[in-house]
Amino acid sequence: VGLFVRMAKYYDIDDILAEDELVPAIFKVAANEVGLIDSSDDTNKVESGSKVELPFWLASELHLRQAVSVGFPRCFNKRTQEEIKADAAHVDLRNRCPYFYELGCKIVLLTGDKSIGPVLLVAFMTRYKEVLIKAHTTSLTVAPKSLTLLTNEEAKLYEAARSSTAAMKKWRMGGPRLQKASVLGRKRKPVE
Amino acid sequence: MAGQSDPSGSTFTAAELEFLAEDETVEIVPNMRMDTLDFICGQYEKLTQVLEAERDSLDLFQPLPFHYVEISRLLFDHARDDIPDVYLVRSLIEDIKDVRFHKIGTGMEKLAGRASAIVLKHISAMEVNIVRPFTARALETFYKLDSPEMLPDSERGAVKHSQVADHGQRRPLRPNR
Numbered sequence: 001v002g003l004f005v006r007m008a009k010y011y012d013i014d015d016i017l018a019e020d021e022l023v024p025a026i027f028k029v030a031a032n033e034v035g036l037i038d039s040s041d042d043t044n045k046v047e048s049g050s051k052v053e054l055p056f057w058l059a060s061e062l063h064l065r066q067a068v069s070v071g072f073p074r075c076f077n078k079r080t081q082e083e084i085k086a087d088a089a090h091v092d093l094r095n096r097c098p099y100f101y102e103l104g105c106k107i108v109l110l111t112g113d114k115s116i117g118p119v120l121l122v123a124f125m126t127r128y129k130e131v132l133i134k135a136h137t138t139s140l141t142v143a144p145k146s147l148t149l150l151t152n153e154e155a156k157l158y159e160a161a162r163s164s165t166a167a168m169k170k171w172r173m174g175g176p177r178l179q180k181a182s183v184l185g186r187k188r189k190p191v192e
Numbered sequence: 193m194a195g196q197s198d199p200s201g202s203t204f205t206a207a208e209l210e211f212l213a214e215d216e217t218v219e220i221v222p223n224m225r226m227d228t229l230d231f232i233c234g235q236y237e238k239l240t241q242v243l244e245a246e247r248d249s250l251d252l253f254q255p256l257p258f259h260y261v262e263i264s265r266l267l268f269d270h271a272r273d274d275i276p277d278v279y280l281v282r283s284l285i286e287d288i289k290d291v292r293f294h295k296i297g298t299g300m301e302k303l304a305g306r307a308s309a310i311v312l313k314h315i316s317a318m319e320v321n322i323v324r325p326f327t328a329r330a331l332e333t334f335y336k337l338d339s340p341e342m343l344p345d346s347e348r349g350a351v352k353h354s355q356v357a358d359h360g361q362r363r364p365l366r367p368n369r
Contacts, residue, residue, distance in 0.1 A: 108342050117342040124337055128330055129301050160325035168322050171206035
């Protein structure tokens, strides 16, 4: 089952993009021929102990091979945590990281460091209520400014609620119940 | 048909629900004799009761025909003249719908977290269809964030909402994609 779930995520565009986010990593070994990662000097290698930023997909592979240790990027720092505790609904999480929840979960699962777990949960619990209210009540044409604060996951939630409510309203207003399929519209040339 | 390819997660479109609703049997009274009473005539007293009951009970839904939204719309569209006091009936049904939707909304606000499955007794087909994409996604995210792999042991009891009923053991999700 675990393999099936992993395979399902392999092609999931959101998963791919989430793993493209950068995370801080400290090299535990020296690595040759990868000077691209750490361009602080001219040598084409990375020294053990160097601090770099890597996309998560790379960092996690290296972590599993025990070549680096992975940390939490800035978007999860103390300041953000304080802001979430104070007023989670109005924190601009999209700006911090559009894949806030997804990335946070992945890092926790990779490193076993659960310290930000409660922060993620509290943030979502609060913000989910906001999305719930706004998606089902505001008029169809006005998009509230708070949409720009939403992470990818929250925006999808909002969209899900909106589209199903809009579809229902459209159905309710009526309209032709039988519609001619568009492929039937054009006359076909008789085959000679 | 039922859109498996629909990324937003709505299993049926409203039109498809309406189509399914048409399978429900409705009493048809032939118009041969003008003094025959149409069955809906008896309904509006019942509807008033239903409306009051919906308003009175904050947590429960009244049992209604599963497809009441679709059926009522179809009847209004096609059989308007056969319904006595059609405006009254229509406004009663609208009110019932509004009260129920509001109830769904407040219920969902309360559940935030600590639930990976919810039970809504007597909810109707159209109502379910509307909340399904949102609720399914939200519950899935709660499930992921609220798992023992994510939370340090000391925190698991601390973040609590007292009124959420126990919905049973946490069970592993089967992937459905």
